[in-house]
Amino acid sequence: MDLPPPNFHCLRERAELLEVIGVSAxxxxxxxxxxxxxxxxxxxxxxxxxxxxxxxxxxxxxxxxxxxxxxxxxxxxxxxxxxxxxxxxxxxxxxxxxxxxxxxxxxxxxxxxxxxxxxxxxxxxxxxxxxxxxxxxxxxxxxxxxxxxxxxxxxxxxxxxxxxxxxxxxxxxxxxxxxxxxxxxxxxxxxxxxxxxxxxxxxxxxVTSTYNYLGKKTNQMLEAFERKDFSSALNCQFCIQRFINFVTKQGFGVSQTKAIMTLVSGIPMGPPRLPLQKASREFTDNAKAKLKSLDFLSCTD
Ligand SMILES: CC(=O)N[C@@H]([C@@H](O)[C@H](O)[C@H](O)CO)[C@@H](O)CC(=O)C(=O)O
Missing domain, CATH: 3.20.20.70 (Aldolase class I)
Incomplete structure (x- = not known):
């Protein structure tokens, strides 16, 4: 059987990921x-x-x-x-x-x-x-x-x-x-x-990179915004910032995004293509702990 290359597979699965995470795309x-x-x-x-x-x-x-x-x-x-x-x-x-x-x-x-x-x-x-x-x-x-x-x-x-x-x-x-x-x-x-x-x-x-796994919080931000509850919307944004700030300090890019998407959805995204390198185990563990502490994993855990 002809298997598609890993990257193709992972990209195709991203369509399903939207459903899992519940992004109102x-x-x-x-x-x-x-x-x-x-x-x-x-x-x-x-x-x-x-x-x-x-x-x-x-x-x-x-x-x-x-x-x-x-x-x-x-x-x-x-x-x-x-x-x-x-x-x-x-x-x-x-x-x-x-x-x-x-x-x-x-x-x-x-x-x-x-x-x-x-x-x-x-x-x-x-x-x-x-x-x-x-x-x-x-x-x-x-x-x-x-x-x-x-x-x-x-x-x-x-x-x-x-x-x-x-x-x-x-x-x-x-x-x-x-x-x-x-x-x-x-x-x-x-x-x-x-x-x-x-x-x-x-x-x-x-639907950008973090929306693949922070969809729930993003939806909350959008809903608060729609009802003109700007204070709640801003709190959601700060929460998203806390996570992005954390991962940015550890080196964050497309490879790390893929690792987090896999972690949150359980759908294997595959490795990135060269010249990108797979995210390290240490990065993924740290990101997981941060997602948990911010209660971002509760909907999929
Ligand atoms: C440079 C980069 O990857 N930017 C991301 C952002 O989602 C970015 O990862 C996020 O704001 C965290 O900095 C998106 O703009 C990229 C994007 O939408 C895409 O996948 O085309």
Whole structure:
């Protein structure tokens, strides 16, 4: 029997993990950072995308497929494929080896990818710490719909809240979606949404790395927020911060995320792909003790 490579297996199982942890997932981008999309080949990325679209049916409101790649042709192929399998949108990071040196060059690249799936909503995935492309998102949004008619919004995985705030502020009249990808400061962004209430903008949280295992607390934060109980929402955010602060000090990244996802769900996520190294036993033990002390394991223990 042909077994899929471990990484593919683990990514496929992430769809089931959402159910186990109980994340009320409105939107999930896949083949992104946590899913090591850039470490997979095109055929694996296609398989993962197909699996998510199938598994996500009736469970996720939207499945957005990250199709960014260094090769424009590969990106276009993945964008076309996303359209064929019925995805709800595509997302693209900036090419990160031979980099775009200004906004116009980056938009021209994104435009070519978007054109390969002309009926699919298009998101720019802004993650400058990993791509090294520091073009401000606020600048990129200026006039983007004229160049990319399918442009739908931004996944903002950066801590520059001035840039993020300006993206929201300058696009109040547009129907853009702003998805925030820094779990430790998500609450602040939800507050921005409230301040923005009545505007067509949407600031919300994508299913990012820690939501794979802190879904219960995240849901509590969202529910408190909905009922305008900002003090409870802030407490939930602080609780999430306590955990992220703890693991960050021990070295935290995609490998460690996978180890915690396995620990919390019981679903084996497999090792990460080289050059990443499997999280150490010591890290996993420490993370487990911290999750317990913060009462994060109670729903799955
Ligand atoms: C650099 C990184 O991995 N960022 C994570 C965050 O969820 C991050 O792990 C978390 O905020 C803890 O710092 C996400 O933005 C990545 C993400 O959403 C993805 O898997 O595409």
């Amino acid at each position: 409105r939107l999930n981008t896949l083949n992104g950072t946590t899913g090591e999309g850039l470490s997979l080949n095109v055929s694996e990325r296609r398989q993962v995308a197909e699996e998510w679209v199938t598994k996500g049916r009736n469970k996720l409101d939207q499945v957005v497929i990250h199709v960014g790649a260094l090769s424009l042709k590969e990106s276009q192929e993945l964008a076309k494929h996303a359209a064929e399998i019925g995805a709800d949108g595509i997302a693209v990071i900036a090419p990160f080896f031979l980099k775009p040196w200004n906004k116009d060059v980056l938009v021209n690249f994104l435009k070519e990818v978007a054109a390969a799936a002309p009926a699919l909503p298009f998101y720019y995935y802004h993650i400058p710490a990993l791509t090294g492309v520091k073009i401000r998102a606020e600048e990129l949004l200026d006039g983007i719909q004229e160049k990319i008619p399918t442009f739908q919004g931004l996944k903002f995985s950066d801590t520059d809240l001035l840039d993020f705030g300006q993206c929201v502020d300058q696009n109040r009249q547009r129907q853009f979606a702003f998805l925030f990808g820094v779990d430790e400061t998500g609450f602040l962004c939800f507050r921005m949404h409230m301040v923005n209430h009545g505007c067509p903008n949407m600031v919300s949280q994508d």
